[in-house]
Amino acid sequence: xxxxxxxxxxxxxxxxxxxxxxxxxxxxxxxxxxxxxxxxxxxxxxxxxxxxxxxxxxxxxxxxxxxxxxxxxxxxxxxxxxxxxxxxxxxxxxxxxxxxxxxxxxxxxxxxxxxxxxxxxxxxxxxxxxxxxxxxxxxxxxxxxx
Amino acid sequence: xxxxxxxxxxxxxxxxxxxxxxxxxxxxxxxxxxxxxxxxxxxxxxxxxxxxxxxxxxxxxxxxxxxxxxxxxxxxxxxxxxxxxxxxxxxxxxxxxxxxxxxxxxxxxxxxxxxxxxxxxxxxxxxxxxxxxxxxxxxxxxxxxxxxxxxxxxxxxxxxxxxxxxxxxxxxxxxxxxxxxxxxx
Numbered sequence: 001x002x003x004x005x006x007x008x009x010x011x012x013x014x015x016x017x018x019x020x021x022x023x024x025x026x027x028x029x030x031x032x033x034x035x036x037x038x039x040x041x042x043x044x045x046x047x048x049x050x051x052x053x054x055x056x057x058x059x060x061x062x063x064x065x066x067x068x069x070x071x072x073x074x075x076x077x078x079x080x081x082x083x084x085x086x087x088x089x090x091x092x093x094x095x096x097x098x099x100x101x102x103x104x105x106x107x108x109x110x111x112x113x114x115x116x117x118x119x120x121x122x123x124x125x126x127x128x129x130x131x132x133x134x135x136x137x138x139x140x141x142x143x144x145x146x
Numbered sequence: 147x148x149x150x151x152x153x154x155x156x157x158x159x160x161x162x163x164x165x166x167x168x169x170x171x172x173x174x175x176x177x178x179x180x181x182x183x184x185x186x187x188x189x190x191x192x193x194x195x196x197x198x199x200x201x202x203x204x205x206x207x208x209x210x211x212x213x214x215x216x217x218x219x220x221x222x223x224x225x226x227x228x229x230x231x232x233x234x235x236x237x238x239x240x241x242x243x244x245x246x247x248x249x250x251x252x253x254x255x256x257x258x259x260x261x262x263x264x265x266x267x268x269x270x271x272x273x274x275x276x277x278x279x280x281x282x283x284x285x286x287x288x289x290x291x292x293x294x295x296x297x298x299x300x301x302x303x304x305x306x307x308x309x310x311x312x313x314x315x316x317x318x319x320x321x322x323x324x325x326x327x328x329x330x331x
Binding site for chain 2 (some may be wrong): 025026027028029030033063064077079080081083085098100125126128129132133136138140141
């Protein structure tokens with residue numbers, strides 16, 4: 001009798017736990033990268049070069065990973081909708097690492113100036129090769145790394 | 147003779163300079179897409195769209211990395227990439243086309259102009275002819291372009307499993323907003 005009760009209660013708890021897990025997983029928001037440890041650490045120059053040399057190899061190394069990238073700020077852009085992008089790289093080279101700021105951390109980019117060395121952390125969404133405009137490695141949900 | 151030559155050269159240089167702003171571009175354009183069904187509204191945004199408009203020819207292009215689309219729900223973003231658009235196979239979506247009525251737009255005069263856009267849209271490795279009407283707003287040396295494309299996912303071989311047919315509509319509205327600046331050099 002007692003064991004039956006235990007089984008029923010355990011089953012109910014399991015179902016509830018499953019339900020809560022399912023609900024929270026369904027509603028899970030993309031992680032705020034501020035607290036997330038980076039998967040890879042690399043310099044902006046090396047990151048660009050890896051993609052330029054072999055996009056497939058670079059994808060295997062960096063795509064979808066959280067990257068901590070260190071480099072010199074080429075410029076800071078603010079688009080019409082108020083979104084900031086911090087661009088890392090060397091002035092002489094057309095290609096850059098574009099760090100699109102996380103919507104919560106936009107204002108942190110406002111004070112940054114060109115020429116400063118900085119470390120940014122973001123999720124790598126790929127390489128946008130463009131002969132006319134210069135090819136860029138694009139990181140999303142970026143935060144300024146401490 | 148010298149003065150005349152210098153004047154002539156100055157006029158040519160000035161003319162060349164004025165027409166130097168042929169191409170306008172951006173790397174931080176925005177694309178949002180929405181899919182409404184009886185059960186759910188799915189929405190995603192991308193803020194790193196590259197776009198080029200050649201004001202002389204009307205040639206208009208934009209390109210976007212699929213993995214750059216941000217959803218409110220992480221699971222949706224993962225399914226979008228892994229199952230629907232298979233971004234590991236087809237990382238980029240592109241549009242290559244024309245502003246068909248390019249001659250109706252005065253790119254040197256501030257104002258809002260209707261732009262008839264026609265071209266080829268490639269998503270998930272499939273290319274389709276599309277056309278739409280958008281606007282080009284000329285303002286302070288910038289071109290603010292805005293266009294909406296309505297597409298059917300099935301046209302691009304994006305499969306919606308039967309189990310979620312009520313949640314995900316086959317009709318998707320794509321809003322492309324790009325603020326373009328002159329491309330120098």
